[in-house]
Amino acid sequence: MPEGHSVHRIARQFRQNFQGHRVRVTSPQGRFVDGAAILDGRTVTDVKAVGKQMFIDFDDSVWLRVHLGMYGAWDFAGEITQDATIASANGRMGHTNQRGTDLAAAILDDAGENSLSSIGAPRKTRVRMSEQTKGLAGSEWETFPPEPVGAVRVRLLAEHAVADLRGPTACEVIDDSRVGEVIAKLGPDPLLDDSDEAEDRFTAVVRRKPTPIGLLLMDQSVVSGIGNVYRAELLFRAGVNPHTPGKLVPDETVRAIWQDWSRLLRIGVETGQMMTMDNLTGDDYRKAMAHRDDRHWVYKREGLPCRVCGTHILLEEMGARKLYWCPVCQR
Structure with a gap:
């Protein structure tokens, strides 16, 4: 299960690439169709992490709450702008598998803690960050956005970036009062x-x-x-x-x-x-x-x-x- 530092890193990645952008929201897997319909076409106004939970704020005080649980992970693709303090060389963000803070000098973990393979859910991802896609022959996807792969619960699509969520323990649309209730129960x-x-x-x-x-x-x-x-x-x-x-x-x-x-x-x-x-x-x-x-x-x-x-x-x-x-x- 991802620990708190991973969720904070993912939230910061979302703020960099989705905050202020209007997004298309779909549920390729089909298990979040109603929630996706509520979020579709709204603008991401804020993203916050509290412990192991992440809250994405959309306009009109509508929120997406995500708890990755044991097997959840986010995949990113597109022209990903990297936060210099949490730069991730490519791919999956979930558990503790983001790469290091400096793309040029990242020290990569050989057991998957800092790689494209998720610790709790060892699935290969075809996602590449923008720095890795430029000039790459035989890229696993040639057009944007790439087709969803596997059981994607929810997809957030902005003009130049896409995020796919798989295998979460919790994924729900809530309002301001419910956000407050959830956070109040957390240490x-x-x-x-x-x-x-x-x-x-x-x-x-x-x-x-x-x-x-x-x-x-x-x-x-x-x-x-x-x-x-x-x-x-x-x-x-x-x-x-x-x-x-x-x-x-x-x-x-x-x-x-x-x-x-x-x-x-x-x-x-x-x-x-x-x-x-x-x-x-x-x-x-x-x-x-x-x-x-x-x-x-x-x-x-x-x-x-x-x-x-x-x-x-x-x-x-x-x-x-x-x-x-x-x-x-x-x-």
């Missing part, structure tokens, strides 16, 4: 609000719960955007046993986790990858950006020695998701 997102009040809200909720902290961090009503990778890494970095009840985690530790999440989220948005190891430079940094095995402390390292103490990293299930942790460093 704070530090990319939208990194104020002391947001930190206090997160801390207060965690500190009154008997629920294990490893479950609380995945609860989107407690904090927005954290998924399986960031959960494991944040808890290791804080030295916290994932089974510790929230109310027993010291106040200063809970606040440190919030502040760390704020920092790691920003790194994820700017690089497109979940870099959770600190102080890497030169070859070590390039290696870590290219290989997931070299940029995480515990995630996907079950049975391997802890990078700090040498104890074998444990793997168990918590909240129906895999949990990785060190029983010594996280006592």
Whole structure:
């Protein structure tokens, strides 16, 4: 499932290429025909991400809410204008597979985290960003817009850009009041609000719960955007046993986790990858950006020695998701 940094990157890509443009909206798959009819011909006025959910604002206060879930992803095609801070070399945006921040110097992940293959939905895409289509012989599409491929739930088509949505958990047309209701149920997102009040809200909720902290961090009503990778890494970095009840985690530790999440989220948005190891430079940094095995402390390292103490990293299930942790460093 895409974590918060991916959804923020996708929202920024939409703002670059669709905000201010009138769009044709269709449902090639046929499962969103009524919603598409409501949105068709409207202008995209704003796009926002809150945690793992994205909200596209159309004129007359009509919104499209999208939650990608486990298998959802967006494909882009056409003359895509790239945000220099989140430049994506080509193709699919969903999960954590956008390419790096500098097209000329992007360090591409070899396991799909930063490539055209989606982590959760390993489907090849024919979509190419504009920089990649110029002068390419044998391009997979020759006219714009390209024909939809596969089960496209909704297509947004502007004059020079198209976005296709596949496999979302949620895709619905809502109004202003419903947007407010959905967001009110979500925990704070530090990319939208990194104020002391947001930190206090997160801390207060965690500190009154008997629920294990490893479950609380995945609860989107407690904090927005954290998924399986960031959960494991944040808890290791804080030295916290994932089974510790929230109310027993010291106040200063809970606040440190919030502040760390704020920092790691920003790194994820700017690089497109979940870099959770600190102080890497030169070859070590390039290696870590290219290989997931070299940029995480515990995630996907079950049975391997802890990078700090040498104890074998444990793997168990918590909240129906895999949990990785060190029983010594996280006592």
